[in-house]
Amino acid sequence: xxxxxxxxxxxxxxxxxxxxxxxxxxxxxxxxxxxxxxxxxxxxxxxxxxxxxxxxxxxxxxxxxxxxxxxxxxxxxxxxxxxxxxxxxxxxxxxxxxxxxxxxxxxxxxxxxxxxxxxxxxxxx
Numbered sequence: 001x002x003x004x005x006x007x008x009x010x011x012x013x014x015x016x017x018x019x020x021x022x023x024x025x026x027x028x029x030x031x032x033x034x035x036x037x038x039x040x041x042x043x044x045x046x047x048x049x050x051x052x053x054x055x056x057x058x059x060x061x062x063x064x065x066x067x068x069x070x071x072x073x074x075x076x077x078x079x080x081x082x083x084x085x086x087x088x089x090x091x092x093x094x095x096x097x098x099x100x101x102x103x104x105x106x107x108x109x110x111x112x113x114x115x116x117x118x119x120x121x122x123x124x125x
Contacts, residue, residue, distance in 0.1 A: 002026040002114040004096045009119030012086055016123070020081040022096030022116055030074035033099040033106035035059075036081050038092035038121075045095070047109035051079065053099075059107035064090075086123045093118040 008020040020036070035050035049070045050059045058070055069082040079096060099106070100113030 002098060004098060004114060004116035006094065006096045006116045006119040009094060009121045011122045011124065014086060014088055014123055014125050016086050017082070017084045018086065018121060020083070020094055020096075020119060020121075022079045022081075024077045024079070024096075024098060029077035030054075031102045033104055033111060034070075034072055034079040035097045035106065035112055036070065036079075037095045037097055037109070037112075037115075038090075039095070039118075040089075040092040043092075047112075048094070049081065050106040050108075050111070052106040053102065057106060083121070086121075088123045088125045091121060091123050093120050 003025045006022045012018055033052050036048045037045050038048050039045040048061050051070045055072045067085045072079045095118045096116040097112035098114045099111050104111035
């Protein structure tokens with residue numbers, strides 16, 4: 001079955017950086033879009049960013065544009081989320097996701113059907 005394992009979360013001061021990684025297994029990684037959601041305390045889960053199967057197309061939520069970068073290494077079955085200029089409002093559990101189908105949209109939350117266990121990101125002010 002599909003498995004997604006995130007790493008790289010932690011505590012960082014405002015203005016700092018973190019890089020999240022997610023290793024996927026259980027199917028051909030390069031055939032599917034990947035993405036990241038997050039859920040802050042007391043808030044609904046939100047779609048942050050997505051990347052197409054080939055890596056040539058990306059989507060970002062407005063609040064993270066210019067600060068976050070999603071990328072993938074299909075040879076390593078890994079997707080990354082580089083987060084710069086972090087703000088306290090970025091504090092959340094971050095979830096790696098992958099598309100339900102090979103043709104699933106990379107830029108819409110409905111395209112993603114498999115989830116990792118999440119990694120905590122805490123940004124202190």
